[in-house]
Amino acid sequence: MSTIIAGHFQLQEETARARDALLAAGFPEARISTFFVNPPGQHNALDLGGDRDKSPGAKESDAGVAKGVAAGSAVGAVVGAATAPVTGPLGAVVGALVGGHVGSLYSFSHMKEAGEAEQGSIANEVEQRPSGMLVAVALGDTDDMLAQEQRAIDVLRQLGAHHIEEAEGNIIDGDWQDFNPLSLPVFITR
The missing domain is CATH 1.10.287 (Helix Hairpins)
Known part of the structure; x- marks a missing residue:
């Protein structure tokens, strides 16, 4: 497993620029993945569709x-x-x-309104992964891991990534093989 830094974009053109910038920053093409993330609740994790067997509200x-x-x-x-x-x-x-x-x-009349927070819900305590285009780069296993991480964050931030997150996983030949859209993202705020 590698540390993965991922940035969220809205347009496919933005992801192409981010991919090119990561390549120019020295990251190998095989360790860069670009794909679309569906909105929360629309990942078809269940046979009948959706992510949960019952609506949160x-x-x-x-x-x-x-x-x-x-x-x-x-x-x-x-x-x-x-x-x-x-x-x-x-x-x-x-x-x-x-x-x-x-x-x-x-x-x-006692049910919660649309958009109203539900008491005791994990979704209210932690921000969910937004939908949109995702550009992810797996960092190499080298001594300059912190420098690589900061370089990836800087490139994504300079290109206007809406959210930048850190994860663990495997990107092989441009495919983030163990990406789980239902996992709670760890957003980078530094």
């Missing part, structure tokens, strides 16, 4: 709807029973059904 929805149905059914049954002299014996049953439906709808 919906993990508590089952419990919320169940509470709404239970509360609404209880209130509806009481109201239905109170109106039994007028509605007959089915009043309590119809009241419970209508109350359960209204209660389930009311529970939706």
Whole structure:
């Protein structure tokens, strides 16, 4: 495994310039990889598509709807029973059904809004890898590793990389073979 420095770009032309600049800075072509990273949630990690088996914002929805149905059914049954002299014996049953439906709808008002942070979510604590073009270079195993790392960071930064991250992996013949789009990136801020 090698240390990999990667920069994020939006345009394919920018990645071509970054690749040329890394070659000019002395990095071998076989250790440079360029590819597109899909937006979070669209990496088709599961057979049915997507990255997760349940939407992050919906993990508590089952419990919320169940509470709404239970509360609404209880209130509806009481109201239905109170109106039994007028509605007959089915009043309590119809009241419970209508109350359960209204209660389930009311529970939706307690769901999080789009873009609102979800409590306890890793995605809120750590920035996810953005989509776009990625140019990555594997550093060689030499004594001047820190100098190589800084040279790669400087080249990517000078060319306008939006994010620069550091990772461990293998780039062989221009292919980052063990790249995992779901891994949490380690962004370089220095």
